[in-house]
Amino acid sequence: MIEYKGLDGITDKDFDPYFGIAKLDEQLKGIPSKKVVLISASPSVGNEVFGYQIIHKNITSGVKVLVFLNRTSPQSYLTEMKEYDFPANENLFIIDAYSGITGIKSDETDHIRVIGNPYDKEEVRTKVLKELGNGYGLLVIDSFSLLADFFDFSFATSFMNDIKKEVVSKDSAAVLLFTDWGYEKQNVDKLLSNVNSTIEVKGIEKRVIFGQYFAVLKCDWIEENPAFSSVLFKAMKPGGIKVYFPKILVTGPTDAGKSSFIHSASKNAVSVDKLGGTIALDHGTVDFQGYRADLFGTPGQERFDPLLKMLGGEAIGVFLVVDSTKPEQFPRAVEMLRKTETYGLPVVVIANKSDLDGALKKEEIREKLHLDSAIILIQTVAEDLSKVDPNEPTKLKEAGINEALSALFKQLT
Numbered sequence: 059m060i061e062y063k064g065l066d067g068i069t070d071k072d073f074d075p076y077f078g079i080a081k082l083d084e085q086l087k088g089i090p091s092k093k094v095v096l097i098s099a100s101p102s103v104g105n106e107v108f109g110y111q112i113i114h115k116n117i118t119s120g121v122k123v124l125v126f127l128n129r130t131s132p133q134s135y136l137t138e139m140k141e142y143d144f145p146a147n148e149n150l151f152i153i154d155a156y157s158g159i160t161g162i163k164s165d166e167t168d169h170i171r172v173i174g175n176p177y178d179k180e181e182v183r184t185k186v187l188k189e190l191g192n193g194y195g196l197l198v199i200d201s202f203s204l205l206a207d208f209f210d211f212s213f214a215t216s217f218m219n220d221i222k223k224e225v226v227s228k229d230s231a232a233v234l235l236f237t238d239w240g241y242e243k244q245n246v247d248k249l250l251s252n253v254n255s256t257i258e259v260k261g262i263e264k265r266v267i268f269g270q271y272f273a274v275l276k277c278d279w280i281e282e283n284p285a286f287s288s289v290l291f292k293a294m295k296p297g298g299i300k301v302y303f304p305k306i307l308v309t310g311p312t313d314a315g316k317s318s319f320i321h322s323a324s325k326n327a328v329s330v331d332k333l334g335g336t337i338a339l340d341h342g343t344v345d346f347q348g349y350r351a352d353l354f355g356t357p358g359q360e361r362f363d364p365l366l367k368m369l370g371g372e373a374i375g376v377f378l379v380v381d382s383t384k385p386e387q388f389p390r391a392v393e394m395l396r397k398t399e400t401y402g403l404p405v406v407v408i409a410n411k412s413d414l415d416g417a418l419k420k421e422e423i424r425e426k427l428h429l430d431s432a433i434i435l436i437q438t439v440a441e442d443l444s445k446v447d448p449n450e451p452t453k454l455k456e457a458g459i460n461e462a463l464s465a466l467f468k469q470l471t
């Protein structure tokens with residue numbers, strides 16, 4: 059049984075397999091057996107990485123995955139997966155419906171089955187259904203739209219129905235990668251109505267594509283039917299699909315620990331500092347539980363206040379860092395939220411330096427900051443106080459950092 063640990067670190071063992079994609083697994087609780095999922099991309103973005111990510115997640119969790127491949131050769135497929143740091147293992151099996159088209163000879167192995175004549179509908183159908191009968195946790199078709207191009211849409215749809223019957227009887231599941239090249243609407247609608255869940259993958263386009271997002275269009279195993287929001291993502295090489303937050307602001311009074319927080323949360327942080335104090339900004343990229351976020355830190359000193367509005371522009375969430383021993387700075391903290399014009403965005407308050415003598419308790423801080431009960435407050439503390447160098451961003455303990463990141467990330471999608 060495989061595990062997916064979301065932002066809460068919760069393992070949901072009822073469902074199997076999973077997408078291995080943050081937010082998607084949180085919204086849909088994985089891919090239950092007997093279900094068929096369509097990943098439908100617009101032509102400008104491509105959805106192959108969704109396939110790689112799903113395969114990787116499942117084969118590394120002990121789920122046997124069968125890939126029906128007609129888009130490229132098994133060799134280049136495996137090479138590309140490796141570029142995302144997703145190596146093959148003994149749980150991955152491929153049906154090669156590509157080599158026969160190119161005339162390149164491909165040999166059957168334990169893990170690669172070859173379709174001799176990929177132009178023969180019946181050979182394709184029989185070979186896939188027969189192989190599925192041998193028992194797999196998941197079938198991935200890459201690509202379903204190529205099947206429709208190659209034969210015709212009605213074959214693709216009837217083949218999908220056969221596959222559906224087979225996965226229902228064998229307690230398996232299927233993911234179809236589909237690119238909508240402008241097929242007839244009634245064909246696409248029929249396909250969408252026959253699958254259990256559809257996830258669309260699209261680009262945000264303004265002359266060039268400057269962002270990509272996915273959104274759950276439908277899902278028949280989530281009962282309450284919540285409104286699924288669209289989720290920005292980046293496809294990283296290596297790393298795969300990360301839910302992406304382009305700008306999160308980190309603000310708060312002088313010396314509270316903003317730079318320390320950013321440096322502790324990210325691997326590559328840079329600061330523009332003078333004698334330890336930030337004079338322009340901090341920037342760091344965070345990778346956490348399948349999420350990626352860019353953190354931007356403001357200076358705390360009032361003489362830099364003219365920068366605050368600019369730094370706060372386009373932020374989608376805020377960490378407000380305060381020094382737990384300095385309630386006299388709390389009005390300043392609230393003023394900084396106002397000056398960055400981020401008031402009203404999701405905010406998580408970080409009560410730092412909770413190790414120091416005189417640090418206020420959580421409830422005292424909430425009261426003195428006049429925090430609404432819905433706002434989450436997390437205490438953080440430096441890792442090893444004997445190693446605190448006053449001229450360096452201090453390393454904060456990971457537990458507090460992780461608690462703060464998951465508290466804000468949960469509110470952002």
Ligand SMILES: Nc1nc2c(ncn2[C@@H]2O[C@H](COP(=O)(O)OP(=O)(O)OP(=O)(O)O)[C@@H](O)[C@H]2O)c(=O)[nH]1
Pocket residue numbers: 310311312313314315316317318319334335336337356357358359410411412413414438439440443446447448449450451452454
């Ligand atoms: N004791 C203790 N010291 C801390 C802690 N976190 C940060 N510090 C120290 O507090 C000082 C300020 O930390 P920074 O992270 O530079 O604070 P800042 O909010 O970025 O400061 P400005 O950029 O000047 O506004 C540094 O000397 C840190 O070593 C903590 O949890 N405990």
Ligand SMILES: [Mg+2]
Pocket residue numbers: 316317318334335336340355356357358
């Ligand atoms: Mg700083």
